[in-house]
Amino acid sequence: MSQHHHFPPFAVAVAVAAVLVLLSPPSAADPNDELCLSSLQQSLSLRNWTKSFFTDPCDGFISKLQGVTCNNGRVYKLSLPGLSLSGSIPPELSNCTNLQSLDLSSNALSGAIPTELSKLLNLAVLNLSANALSGAIPRELASCAYLNVIDLHGNQLSGPIPDELGLLVRLSTFDVSYNRLSGPIPVLLANRSIAAGGGAVAAGTTARFNASSFAGNKDLYGYPLPPMRGHGLSVLAIVGIGLGSGLLSLVLSFSAVCIWLRSTDRTAATPGEEGKISHLMPAY
Ligand SMILES: *[C@@H]1O[C@H](CO)[C@@H](O)[C@H](O)[C@H]1NC(C)=O
Ligand SMILES: *[C@@H]1O[C@H](CO)[C@@H](O)[C@H](O)[C@H]1NC(C)=O
Ligand SMILES: *[C@@H]1O[C@H](CO)[C@@H](O)[C@H](O)[C@H]1NC(C)=O
Ligand SMILES: *[C@@H]1O[C@H](CO)[C@@H](O)[C@H](O)[C@H]1NC(C)=O
Ligand SMILES: *[C@@H]1O[C@H](CO)[C@@H](O)[C@H](O)[C@H]1NC(C)=O
Numbered sequence: 001m002s003q004h005h006h007f008p009p010f011a012v013a014v015a016v017a018a019v020l021v022l023l024s025p026p027s028a029a030d031p032n033d034e035l036c037l038s039s040l041q042q043s044l045s046l047r048n049w050t051k052s053f054f055t056d057p058c059d060g061f062i063s064k065l066q067g068v069t070c071n072n073g074r075v076y077k078l079s080l081p082g083l084s085l086s087g088s089i090p091p092e093l094s095n096c097t098n099l100q101s102l103d104l105s106s107n108a109l110s111g112a113i114p115t116e117l118s119k120l121l122n123l124a125v126l127n128l129s130a131n132a133l134s135g136a137i138p139r140e141l142a143s144c145a146y147l148n149v150i151d152l153h154g155n156q157l158s159g160p161i162p163d164e165l166g167l168l169v170r171l172s173t174f175d176v177s178y179n180r181l182s183g184p185i186p187v188l189l190a191n192r193s194i195a196a197g198g199g200a201v202a203a204g205t206t207a208r209f210n211a212s213s214f215a216g217n218k219d220l221y222g223y224p225l226p227p228m229r230g231h232g233l234s235v236l237a238i239v240g241i242g243l244g245s246g247l248l249s250l251v252l253s254f255s256a257v258c259i260w261l262r263s264t265d266r267t268a269a270t271p272g273e274e275g276k277i278s279h280l281m282p283a284y
Contacts, residue, residue, distance in 0.1 A: 032095040033057060033075045037065065039092035040078075044085045044109070074098035081127070082106040089128075091116040101125040105151065109133055113157075118143045129175065130154040137176070139164045149173040156180055161220070165189060174209045182219035190223045 034054045041049045048066050057063045058070030069077035075096045081103050088111030089104065099120050105127045112135035113128065123144040133155040139162035141147070148170040157179040165171070166188020174189060192208040211224040221228040 030074055032097055035092050036075065036094075036096035036099075037068070039090040039095075043087045043090040044080075044104075044107075045087060046080075046085070069101075071098070077101040079103045080107070084108060086110070088112070089114055089117075089133075093117065094119040096120070098122055100146075103127040104131070106130040111135070113138055113141075113152075115140045117141065120144055121146075123147055124170075125149040127151040128155070132156055134158065136160075137162055137165070137181075141165065142167055144168075146170060151175045152179065153177045154179075158182065160184070161186055161189065163188065175213050176217070177213060178216035180219075181214075181217040184222040184228075185214055185220060185225060187222075 034057075037049070037054045037057055038051070040046065041051070041054075046066075050064070053064045057065055057068055057075060058073045061070055063070050063075070067078060067080040068075055069079070076098055077100060078093075078096070079101065082105070085104070085107040087109065089109060091114040093099075093102070093114065094116040097120065100122050101124060102117075102120075103125065106129070109128070109131040110133065113133055115138040117123070117126070118138060118140035121144060124146045126141075126144075126147060126149060129151045130153070133152070134157065136159035137152065137157055141150070142162065142164035145168065147168050150165070150168075150171065151173060153175040154177075157176070158181060160183035161176060161181055163186040165174075166186045189209055190207060207224045209224070214220055214225050
């Protein structure tokens, strides 16, 4: 007995569309991702990464490249922590334009954080902690409006913390501890009440990020750390200046005494007085 099912045309259309979606190859390789991945492999000497996968790194959500996660055929997450990677972060990493999470923590990366990372407009997580990165924290990172984690602790970053980072409203984790940063802590990173802006939420004056986010930077100051110490002069400098000026005045008064003695010596007429003076003068 044969029975013919009559499907409504829209159901057929939906089924055909579904089959087409399932059969279609993953979205064509993206030339941006390819450049990004090949630059990263060269810069960090990722021997484990096979070049043949760069042109088509994604197979659904999975990638054959270690540490790469995909979404809609684009590189979405790069996670390569604790692999003893050395080298520097290539600016071409910014060509992975769909990147949402970048974790290169606990490696031996050196050099600067490329300002080009600011082109990663979808970036939500940036973890470059525990490396040997140097130079400044790029203020341009403030253009990554979705950033909610910035972890840069344990590097050799120097210069000030850019004020602009305080404008990242989604930031929930911020850690720049144990670097060589200097200058005042941006108020918008320190005080939640101001960060809420326009009196939207009166959160009082609780810290937005506490002192542990900023610890271990000798020349960083201001709430939640203590205020600038000794008007920028360390105790050692003050002691040095004190000793130096003390020594200087000692030398000056000593030479004044010598000059005075020499002039009285010349004017001294009687040998008796001269003898008296030379008797009083200690031998130098
Ligand atoms: C990589 O990004 C740069 C800067 O945004 C752009 O000029 C270049 O065309 C991109 N390269 C490729 C291969 O897409
Ligand atoms: C190479 O990648 C594979 C999986 O992609 C991983 O299991 C392995 O630990 C990696 N080897 C090294 C030395 O990182
Ligand atoms: C960043 O990575 C380090 C080490 O891999 C990890 O301990 C830390 O929790 C990460 N930071 C955040 C905010 O997840
Ligand atoms: C930030 O909060 C602290 C602690 O409540 C307060 O001492 C400081 O004056 C506040 N800074 C500003 C600029 O409001
Ligand atoms: C600082 O804040 C972190 C979470 O943001 C918390 O784990 C830590 O205990 C806090 N430290 C202090 C001293 O309050």
